[in-house]
Amino acid sequence: MRLLITGGAGFIGSNFVQYAARAYPKYEIVNVDLLTYAGNLDNLAEVEKLPAYRFVRADIGDRGKLEPLFQEGFDVVVNFAAESHVDRSIAQPDLFVRTNVLGTQTLLELSKQYGVKRFVQVSTDEVYGTLGDEGLFTEETPLAPNSPYSASKAGADLLVRAYSETYGLPVNITRCSNNYGPYQFPEKLIPLMIGRALSDKPLPVYGDGLNVRDWLYVEDHCRAIDLVIHYGRNGEIYNVGGNNERTNLHVVRTILKELGKPESLISFVSDRPGHDRRYAIDASKIRRELGWTPQYPYEIGIKETIQWYLRNEEWLRRIETGEYRRDG
Template sequence: MKIVVTGGAGFIGSNFIRYMLSQHPNDEFINVDKLTYAGNSENLSEVRTNPKYRFVKADIRDRAALEPLFKEGVDAVVNFAAESHVDRSILQPELFVLTNAAGTQTLLDLSRQYGVGKFVQVSTDEVYGTLGATGLFTEESPLQPNSPYSASKAGADLLVRAYYETFGLPINITRCSNNYGPYQYPEKLIPLIIYNALHNKPLPVYGDGLNVRDWLYVEDHCRAVDLVLRQGVDGEIYNIGGHNERNNLQVIRTILSELNKPETLIRHIQDRPGHDRRYAINADKIRKELGWAPQYHYESGIRETIRWYQENMAWVEQVLEKSANSGL
């Protein structure tokens, strides 16, 4: 199988490519990434010489750059490419709409034209909006996005659905809870807290710190997407969640405890606009229909993540330097 993975130099995409090369050594993977601040070719340095792996620097909005790849013949597309940081979407909504929605439409159109056998749209539970103290998001939950980021992802999801209903393009949509693990860009909560705690810097917490997320170790997510790619029923949506609900303060305290750092490092800062209070995923569908279940518990996943960042601080410093030099 020849698989185009877009956004494959980012956090989840690079973990997915490494996982897939280890599990499916006979498949061919073409990594299409624009290499924005969040994309890093070093994330895949260990597979660079693998004959089953190829990197193409391109924007998913650039049809002319992408079309030659599709002309070669592509069996599947897994679309991870997206602007994903909510704070940045508040500052630059247009960029998120153009990349996340218009870019997805370009990929869909090429997939339709060149007969791609499966298009997997990797989305987010944020398209569902926010939950109260109880309840879980299901695949039937209405789309009620509350940030420009989640709205742009919801728009992309609707385009993917439309290409299935209108043109018969074989698609699946996955909606995952918050991922964490190796190679995550250090603006995100868990790597930011690990980095700052290791350097005895203040740990910024939005508002009261009681916003709840369902935490999913990235390798568990990769296994789920692989199952959907190979066994998912055309046209279906699959929620992927770790069933590990923790509020931000609980996450931070877990990291501080593992690192033996004091809670006096915690600093509460002004909350961001439109900050969803709680996300939680019902993943019964993918569990029952495809046999998926997470292998990492929250505590073991956090320990693995902390260990990775401790052993790869040079990578973190390189990413932060790249971000500073680009003015981001």
């Protein structure tokens, strides 16, 4: 099996590359990543030397650079590459359209042209918009994205569908809730708060802190993608989520407690424009059809994650100083 992983130097992508290299040592893995600020080759130190693994620095929208790779032939393409931070999408929506929409379309086109057997688009529950106090997102929930980030991901999802319907490209889309775990770039809630708490800096919490997210340990997401690659039904969308709804404030308090830091570090700041109130996933389809169940209860996963960042302060430090940026 030859796998093309895009965005494999980012948070989830690098966890997936490590997971796949462990689970399938005979698979050939090509990792294409542009190494934006979010791409970090430090994440891949353990797989870098494996003969079945190769890294190529490229933009997923750069057809000229990608075509020779596709000519080598891939069985499966898993597209993790994206601009992924909602706040950045509010400041720079054009970049999100370029990478998330046009980049995905370039990959779809090359996959069609060179006979890729399965294209897996790693999407997000944010494409469904926001929920009130009740209810869950199912795969049938209408798309109602509220941020430029989620709108660009929804646009990509629709192109994936169109390539399946129009050209018969075999595809799947996964829509996952918020991930947490090792190697997450410290602009996202959990590593940001851990880093700031460790330096006794104020922890900025948006609005009243009561926005709810459904948290999933990244390895559980990797296992879901593994199942979709091998057993997903052609053309299907699979929601992935952990049934772990927590308010942002709850998450931040857990981090402070675990690190023995005072709650007085919490600093409420003006809310993000268009901030979705609640996300929650109905993951019964992937459980029923592919037998996926999350293995990390939130209370255990969050503690392990905090411990990982404590053990890997050097990883965080290299990001803070910019040393992690290398020419790939």
